[in-house]
Amino acid sequence: MNAPLPDHIHPAVKPRLVPAAMLASLRERFGERCTTSSAVREQHGRDESPFPVTPPEVVVFCESTDDVAAVVRLAQEHAVPVIPFGVGSSLEGHLLAVQGGVSVDLGRMDKVLRVNAEDLTVTVQPGVTREQLNREIRETGLFFPIDPGANATLGGMAATRASGTNAVRYGTMRENVLALEVVTAGGDIVRTGTRAKKSSAGYDLTRLFVGSEGTLGVMTAVTLKLYPLPEAVSAAVCHFPSVDAAVQATIQVIQMGVPIARCELLDANAVRYVNRHDKLALREAPMLLMEFHGSEAGVKEQAEIVQSIADDHGGEGFQWATTPEERTRLWAARHRAYFAGMSANPGTRTVTTDTCVPISRLAECIGLAVTQADEAGLPYYIVGHVGDGNFHIAYMVREDRPDQRELAERLNLQLVTHAISLEGTCTGEHGIGLHKMGFLVDEAGLGTVDLMRTVKRALDPKNIMNPGKIFTL
Amino acid sequence: MNAPLPDHIHPAVKPRLVPAAMLASLRERFGERCTTSSAVREQHGRDESPFPVTPPEVVVFCESTDDVAAVVRLAQEHAVPVIPFGVGSSLEGHLLAVQGGVSVDLGRMDKVLRVNAEDLTVTVQPGVTREQLNREIRETGLFFPIDPGANATLGGMAATRASGTNAVRYGTMRENVLALEVVTAGGDIVRTGTRAKKSSAGYDLTRLFVGSEGTLGVMTAVTLKLYPLPEAVSAAVCHFPSVDAAVQATIQVIQMGVPIARCELLDANAVRYVNRHDKLALREAPMLLMEFHGSEAGVKEQAEIVQSIADDHGGEGFQWATTPEERTRLWAARHRAYFAGMSANPGTRTVTTDTCVPISRLAECIGLAVTQADEAGLPYYIVGHVGDGNFHIAYMVREDRPDQRELAERLNLQLVTHAISLEGTCTGEHGIGLHKMGFLVDEAGLGTVDLMRTVKRALDPKNIMNPGKIFTL
Numbered sequence: 001m002n003a004p005l006p007d008h009i010h011p012a013v014k015p016r017l018v019p020a021a022m023l024a025s026l027r028e029r030f031g032e033r034c035t036t037s038s039a040v041r042e043q044h045g046r047d048e049s050p051f052p053v054t055p056p057e058v059v060v061f062c063e064s065t066d067d068v069a070a071v072v073r074l075a076q077e078h079a080v081p082v083i084p085f086g087v088g089s090s091l092e093g094h095l096l097a098v099q100g101g102v103s104v105d106l107g108r109m110d111k112v113l114r115v116n117a118e119d120l121t122v123t124v125q126p127g128v129t130r131e132q133l134n135r136e137i138r139e140t141g142l143f144f145p146i147d148p149g150a151n152a153t154l155g156g157m158a159a160t161r162a163s164g165t166n167a168v169r170y171g172t173m174r175e176n177v178l179a180l181e182v183v184t185a186g187g188d189i190v191r192t193g194t195r196a197k198k199s200s201a202g203y204d205l206t207r208l209f210v211g212s213e214g215t216l217g218v219m220t221a222v223t224l225k226l227y228p229l230p231e232a233v234s235a236a237v238c239h240f241p242s243v244d245a246a247v248q249a250t251i252q253v254i255q256m257g258v259p260i261a262r263c264e265l266l267d268a269n270a271v272r273y274v275n276r277h278d279k280l281a282l283r284e285a286p287m288l289l290m291e292f293h294g295s296e297a298g299v300k301e302q303a304e305i306v307q308s309i310a311d312d313h314g315g316e317g318f319q320w321a322t323t324p325e326e327r328t329r330l331w332a333a334r335h336r337a338y339f340a341g342m343s344a345n346p347g348t349r350t351v352t353t354d355t356c357v358p359i360s361r362l363a364e365c366i367g368l369a370v371t372q373a374d375e376a377g378l379p380y381y382i383v384g385h386v387g388d389g390n391f392h393i394a395y396m397v398r399e400d401r402p403d404q405r406e407l408a409e410r411l412n413l414q415l416v417t418h419a420i421s422l423e424g425t426c427t428g429e430h431g432i433g434l435h436k437m438g439f440l441v442d443e444a445g446l447g448t449v450d451l452m453r454t455v456k457r458a459l460d461p462k463n464i465m466n467p468g469k470i471f472t473l
Numbered sequence: 474m475n476a477p478l479p480d481h482i483h484p485a486v487k488p489r490l491v492p493a494a495m496l497a498s499l500r501e502r503f504g505e506r507c508t509t510s511s512a513v514r515e516q517h518g519r520d521e522s523p524f525p526v527t528p529p530e531v532v533v534f535c536e537s538t539d540d541v542a543a544v545v546r547l548a549q550e551h552a553v554p555v556i557p558f559g560v561g562s563s564l565e566g567h568l569l570a571v572q573g574g575v576s577v578d579l580g581r582m583d584k585v586l587r588v589n590a591e592d593l594t595v596t597v598q599p600g601v602t603r604e605q606l607n608r609e610i611r612e613t614g615l616f617f618p619i620d621p622g623a624n625a626t627l628g629g630m631a632a633t634r635a636s637g638t639n640a641v642r643y644g645t646m647r648e649n650v651l652a653l654e655v656v657t658a659g660g661d662i663v664r665t666g667t668r669a670k671k672s673s674a675g676y677d678l679t680r681l682f683v684g685s686e687g688t689l690g691v692m693t694a695v696t697l698k699l700y701p702l703p704e705a706v707s708a709a710v711c712h713f714p715s716v717d718a719a720v721q722a723t724i725q726v727i728q729m730g731v732p733i734a735r736c737e738l739l740d741a742n743a744v745r746y747v748n749r750h751d752k753l754a755l756r757e758a759p760m761l762l763m764e765f766h767g768s769e770a771g772v773k774e775q776a777e778i779v780q781s782i783a784d785d786h787g788g789e790g791f792q793w794a795t796t797p798e799e800r801t802r803l804w805a806a807r808h809r810a811y812f813a814g815m816s817a818n819p820g821t822r823t824v825t826t827d828t829c830v831p832i833s834r835l836a837e838c839i840g841l842a843v844t845q846a847d848e849a850g851l852p853y854y855i856v857g858h859v860g861d862g863n864f865h866i867a868y869m870v871r872e873d874r875p876d877q878r879e880l881a882e883r884l885n886l887q888l889v890t891h892a893i894s895l896e897g898t899c900t901g902e903h904g905i906g907l908h909k910m911g912f913l914v915d916e917a918g919l920g921t922v923d924l925m926r927t928v929k930r931a932l933d934p935k936n937i938m939n940p941g942k943i944f945t946l
Contacts, residue, residue, distance in 0.1 A: 118728060118833035161673040172671050174680070175648055190920040196829040197861050198645050199898035200634040200684055202905055202913050202943050203925045207647070207680035211673055228730035255591060257701035298771055356669040360591035388670050425672035432675055440675050447663040451932065452676045458931030459924065470675050 013468060015100030018057045022078040026060060026102070029070055033061040044083075044103040047090035048150075048338075050349040050397065050405060051434060056083060056097035061105045065181060065189055065220040071104055072218065072464075073187035079462045084214045086127060086153030090160065091352055092433025094213055098468040104218060106155055112136045113221060121178060121195050123223040126155025133224075142226040145170040145261075148429065149335040155219050160431035161211030165331070168254075168387030169261040169293065170227065172429065177210050181221035185460035195223060208455070213431050214466035216459050230293035235262075235321040235330060236303060239285045241314045243267050243370055243382065246286045247363045249306075249313040250386045254359050256309075258302050262291035263387035267370075270337050270381035277340030278333040283317065288386075289334055291327070337383050341396050345379050348396035351408035355419035356390035356428030365422055369393055369415050376411055378404060390428035416442070432470045440471065486941060488573030491530045495551040499533060499575070502543055506534040517556075517576040520563040521623075521811075523822040523870065523878060524907060529556060529570035534578045538654060538662055538693040544577055545691060545937075546660035552935045557687045559600060559626030563633065564825055565906025567686055571941040577691060579628055585609045586694060594651060594668050596696045599628025606697075615699040618643040618734075621902065622808040628692050633904035634684030638804070641727075641860030642734040642766065643700065645902065650683050654694035658933035668696060681928070686904050687939035689932050703766035706734075708794040708803060709776060712758045714787045716740050716843055716855065719759045720836045722779075722786040723859045727832050729782075731775050735764035736860035740843075743810050743854035750813030751806040756790065761859075762807055764800070810856050814869050818852050821869035824881035828892035829863035829901030838895055842866055842888050849884055851877060863901035889915070905943045913944065 026034040035041075036058055045055030062068045075082045081101025088095060097103065109125035112133060116122065117140040124133060131151045133144050148157060148164035156162070158180070163172035170176065179193030192205040209216055240246035246265055253260055266274065266287045275282055290306060292299040307318050321327050333340075342348055357365045366384070373380045373393055384391025393415070395408035416426045416439050426432075426439035441449050449471055456463075456473065463473050499507040508514075509531050518528030535541045548555045554574025561568060570576065582598035585606060589595065590613040597606060604624045606617050621630060621637035629635070631653070636645035643649065652666030665678040682689055713719035719738055726733055739747065739760045748755055763779060765772040780791050794800050806813075815821055830838045839857070846853045846866055857864025866888070868881035889899040889912050899905075899912035914922050922944055929936075929946065936946050 116831065116833070118724075119831035120728070121831065161671075161677070163671055167671060171648070174671070174677065175644070184920075184924065188920050190924060191918060192921055194893075194898045194916065195831045195896040196863075196898045196901065197832070198634075198636055198640060198647070198829055198863065198901050200827075200900045200902050200904045201898050201909070201916055202684070202922065203689075203928060204634070204647065204677075204680045204684050205921065205924055205928075207677045208928075211675070211677050216676075228728070230730075251591075255593070255701070257703075295771075295774055297774060298768075301768055301770060354673075356671055358589065358592035358594065358668045359670070360589070390669075390671065420667075423668040425667045425669045425674050427673045428669065428671050429673050431673040436674075443667065443674055445664060447657075447661050448665055448678065449675065451657065451663060451678055454931050455676060455678075455681075455928060458927050 013099055013472065016080055017100055018080050018102060019078050022074050022080060023058060025074055026058060026071070030060055035059050044085050044095065044105065045097055047088050047093060047095045049091050049093045049435065050351055051093040051096055054096035054098055056103035057100055059103045059105055061108055063108045065183065068104060068183045068218050068220050069187050069189055071102060072183050072185065075102060075464050076185065076187050076462065079464060081464055081467050082218065083466050084155065084159065084218045086156035087129065089150035089152045090156065090433065091430045092435040094160065094431060094433040094469055096434060098434065106153065109220065115140060116195065117142055119195060120226045121223055122226055123221055124154050125221060126219050127153050129153050130157065137226065141229050143229050144224055144226055146173060146176055149338070154222050154224065158210050158219055158222050159212065159214050163429040165262045165264055165385055167385060168263055169259055173210055174207060176225045177206055177222060178225060179223035180206050180209055180219050182209055182217040182219055184217045185465050193223065213433065213469050215456060215469055216465055232296045232299040233291065233293055233327065234299050234303060235289065235291045235327040236318055237282065237321065237330065238288050238310045238315040238318045239283050240288065243286045244363055244367055245313045246288050247366055247386060249310050249315060250288065251359050251362060252309045253306055254387055256305065258305055260290060260302060260306065260387060261293040264289040264334060265382065265384040265386040265391060266334065267382040270383050273340040273344050273381055274333045274337055277336055277343055280333055289330060334383070337381065338394065341381055341394055345396040347400065348398050351395045351397055351405065351412065353393045353412045353415050354427045354430040355415055355424055356388060357419050357422045357424030359389045361422040361424065362386060362389045365419055365424065366391055368418055372411055372414055376407060378408060388428065389424065434469060437471055486572055486945065489553055490573055491553050491575060492551050495547050495553060496531060498547050499531060499544065503533055508532050517558050517568065517578065518570055520561050520566060520568045522564050522566045522908065523824055524566040524569055527569035527571055529576035530573055532576045532578055534581055536581045538656065541577060541656045541691050541693050542660050542662055544575060545656050545658065548575060548937050549658065549660055549935065552937060554937055554940050555691065556939050557628065557632065557691045559629035560602065562623035562625045563629065563906065564903045565908040567633065567904060567906040567942055569907060571907065579626065582693065588613060589668065590615055592668060593699045594696055595699055596694055597627050598694060599626060599692050601627050603627060603630065610699065614702055616702050617697055617699055619646060619649055622811070627695050627697065631683050631692055631695050632685065632687050634902070636902040638735045638737055638858055640858060641736055642732055646683055647680060649698045650679055650695060651698060652696035653679050653682055653692050655682055655690040655692055657690045658938050666696065686906065686942050688929060688942055689938055705769045705772040706764065706766055706800065707772050707776065708762065708764045708800045710755065710792045710794065710803065711761050711783045711788040712756050712790050713761065716759045717836055717840055718786045719761050720839055720859060722783050722788060723761065724832050724835060725782045726779055727860055729778065731778055733763060733775060733779065733860060734766040737762040737807060738855065738857040738859040738864060739807065740855040743856050746813040746817050746854055747806045747810055750809055750816055753806055762803060807856070810854065811867065814854055814867055818869040820873065821871050824868045824870055824878065824885065826866045826885045826888050827900045827903040828888055828897055829861060830892050830895045830897030832862045834895040834897065835859060835862045838892055838897065839864055841891055845884055845887055849880055851881060861901065862897065907942060910944055
């Protein structure tokens with residue numbers, strides 16, 4: 001078992017400086033959209049991970065695919081790293097300029113390019129956020145379900161193969177990206193996939209880019225599946241005597257094939273933080289926050305089955321939130337757990353685990369994790385997309401206490417080791433980034449990681465695309 | 474627009490002979506499981522495509538992953554092609570030894586290795602067929618839905634990214650393969666993916682291999698998702714005044730988000746062939762054959778919505794087949810359309826199109842295809858997984874009439890050109906094989922196909938894995 005990286009910057013790798021000639025070319029083309037101001041660089045050299053800020057040398061604000069291609073061609077010519085940047089909501093250090101280079105800010109590429117409501121597809125620029133997309137398509141009666149909590153960009157979500165609360169029903173970015181426009185490491189603009197729902201036309205390059213964390217190219221347009229807004233939606237809250245009871249109920253719901261749309265676990269700590277932060281009065285006990293989508297009758301039927309399963313596991317106080325306002329309030333609170341935890345523990349940052357295991361092993365995996373977390377004594381809470389076997393323990397570690405960070409990382413290592421032994425993965429949805437490169441080798445094996453390296457070297461021979469993430473070369 | 478390949482063997486490429494030393498090594502290890510008998514070679518040098526038989530030089534019957542790795546290592550050493558073989562049900566010439574080499578018969582690797590019913594997963598050897606799998610897991614209450622019609626092997630289905638009648642609800646092999654064991658071109662045994670339902674751990678090598686048609690490695694174990702058998706299943710047949718009316722009804726069903734499990738179109742020709750072959754008495758008019766999965770109430774609700782949509786499009790005689798026997802009879806007949814067509818037209822082989830378009834363009838695409846087929850005068854029928862926008866025109870061409878084959882290929886070219894202009898794909902589920910290499914370039918663009926070539930060269934530098942398929946190097 002490989003220990004987590006002791007440092008986030010591989011000691012053998014030196015930053016590659018942006019040469020003056022390249023900077024001059026960038027300034028000539030981009031004018032004020034190319035900046036070396038330290039405030040902007042700092043903002044582009046961090047994310048929501050606990051890694052120290054590691055700024056790029058230059059930030060370029062791109063407004064078109066041609067802009068991106070122009071930057072990448074210059075970077076290719078000068079062998080300088082390129083790091084795509086959305087809103088900076090990554091949790092694993094994806095955006096940090098560990099080998100220097102240029103941050104390509106895609107935030108201004110925020111147009112919904114085409115809505116094909118009659119085909120249930122939409123094509124967006126990479127800087128469109130998921131909330132923006134759902135606002136802009138509201139009148140079509142369709143929605144995009146993937147919801148990682150943060151209001152991330154769809155480019156960033158595709159790059160990390162994100163998922164979140166709705167994935168138990170609607171799948172992840174893996175299942176929901178139909179086609180891409182990508183600027184390759186060579187600066188070429190290529191398209192992968194079509195708007196057809198399925199295809200057997202050659203290698204699945206779309207899915208090779210989805211989850212590649214910016215290391216193979218820059219996505220400049222993303223075509224996504226949409227879904228009809230369900231006729232009926234209802235949310236329910238149910239409290240359980242223990243985390244284990246809540247998880248056992250979830251396992252049974254999944255094994256029975258109930259098409260539940262969301263099935264989120266919050267442990268008592270998470271409920272407490274959320275109550276305080278959002279001024280709610282939820283009972284401070286382990287809780288499932290569930291959502292059902294379908295016809296009126298279908299939703300009722302699903303909920304009855306789930307309620308009966310919950311009863312069998314000591315679930316109490318099955319409460320309905322059927323108005324959109326109530327539902328929004330509950331989900332917004334859930335999504336703010338991350339910030340609620342930090343605001344309850346001032347001066348801390350969060351180290352978040354992200355294991356995902358086969359559903360039958362979830363109780364075992366989460367059980368040991370709780371025991372270890374309680375023993376460790378760090379403030380923590382658990383939230384989980386438990387219907388998928390995925391959960392997060394968030395440890396709040398003080399920024400001035402490196403020993404706490406180290407302890408949290410040790411706990412994460414123990415958890416990942418356990419999850420891998422249960423045939424699970426070190427990361428259900430956050431990605432590898434800087435944080436889990438050792439875990440990836442433990443999980444996939446060196447031979448498989450070497451295959452990834454072979455693909456990377458072939459598509460990016462100068463190693464300019466977000467180098468030093470997923471693996472070092 | 475590139476014309477279909479005039480010949481299936483690229484004129485510039487010479488077969489690479491299996492050297493005597495390699496043959497001796499194979500014989501030493503495999504004894505009678507290594508054969509050069511012409512009957513066995515012929516059987517391994519054809520599939521269900523109309524291409525002429527092109528036998529490998531040697532056939533090796535593998536019984537284990539180590540067997541496969543041993544063959545691949547020898548092939549690597551001697552730079553000789555390796556072609557994985559399941560049951561030979563490919564439709565696009567995937568199995569033909571166009572550059573000579575060794576056929577690796579995986580038919581004896583037919584064990585269901587692990588059923589994890591509690592996780593809804595199963596791991597199989599590549600030679601397990603889909604019908605066998607569903608027989609072997611019957612008592613678990615689970616099933617594997619992907620059904621391409623032929624009783625193909627799961628290895629072959631993964632290699633071509635197959636789908637079929639159930640894909641409209643359950644997805645394709647792309648969505649249903651969780652993990653793989655693969656023998657790489659270098660003869661290494663690697664594992665991709667885990668049994669966790671989702672993961673963001675590095676490049677999605679699983680999906681890179683799924684659909685790679687044996688050109689990147691040999692799959693030696695496949696982990697699949699399973700689904701609970703629905704509480705209720707019912708099938709319905711509905712006749713329409715025209716193909717267009719049937720398609721318009723389908724489009725509306727999909728746009729409304731009805732979770733229909735199967736939605737198959739048969740044109741009047743297909744119904745006629747099927748009636749004759751299976752001694753059925755279906756009305757010989759365009760027909761939708763549908764299936765609904767869910768709870769008793771859910772199935773009823775779906776069927777009512779669909780019936781009302783069908784009514785709006787002139788659908789008549791909505792007939793139910795609720796007993797498993799009736800359903801099996803209907804679906805078996807549908808699956809035998811391919812053989813029914815040939816048996817009604819003795820001395821013919823079938824040229825099958827496989828376009829898939831965004832659902833809103835389906836009526837337009839299929840409409841022009843029908844007009845062109847009627848004008849051409851070849852015997853044909855249409856079947857289609859129309860809920861996915863995917864349909865097949867099967868032209869029966871006489872084996873002694875190369876002009877008929879050429880005409881069918883010209884019609885296919887017209888159809889593919891049209892489908893691509895509608896943002897669709899040349900192949901929804903059959904793969905590229907030998908047949909659609911030109912179409913792939915038309916669809917994806919040379920830059921994207923060159924990316925595929927780059928991946929291929931990196932993972933298989935000697936071009937030994939099923940060379941000459943998908944693209945030539």
